[in-house]
Amino acid sequence: MQEEDFAKRLSALRHEKGASSRDMSLSLGQNAGYINNIENGHNLPSMTVFFYICEYLGITPKEFFDYDNESPDTTRQLLEALTKIDKETLVHLTAIVMALSKK
Numbered sequence: 001m002q003e004e005d006f007a008k009r010l011s012a013l014r015h016e017k018g019a020s021s022r023d024m025s026l027s028l029g030q031n032a033g034y035i036n037n038i039e040n041g042h043n044l045p046s047m048t049v050f051f052y053i054c055e056y057l058g059i060t061p062k063e064f065f066d067y068d069n070e071s072p073d074t075t076r077q078l079l080e081a082l083t084k085i086d087k088e089t090l091v092h093l094t095a096i097v098m099a100l101s102k103k
């Protein structure tokens with residue numbers, strides 16, 4: 001993973017959450033330009049701040065680095081909801097999702 005990938009992922013997840021870089025920075029207890037500096041490739045967060053970033057975004061560190069999953073929070077919500085569905089309905093939903101993913 002490159003610093004550029006980290007910056008792009010942070011920016012995408014922040015935008016998905018609908019947060020400004022300034023608001024996110026201040027919510028993390030950092031200066032107003034902190035997230036902007038990371039997204040522009042000028043800095044990387046410490047490990048501690050990275051965990052705070054994940055908490056702020058409502059995702060796990062593993063989900064942060066899962067670049068194939070554009071919306072980890074939504075995916076997790078869907079998976080949690082699926083655990084409450086009966087097996088027959090789950091089989092039908094799986095078939096629908098498989099058909100949609102082929103398009």
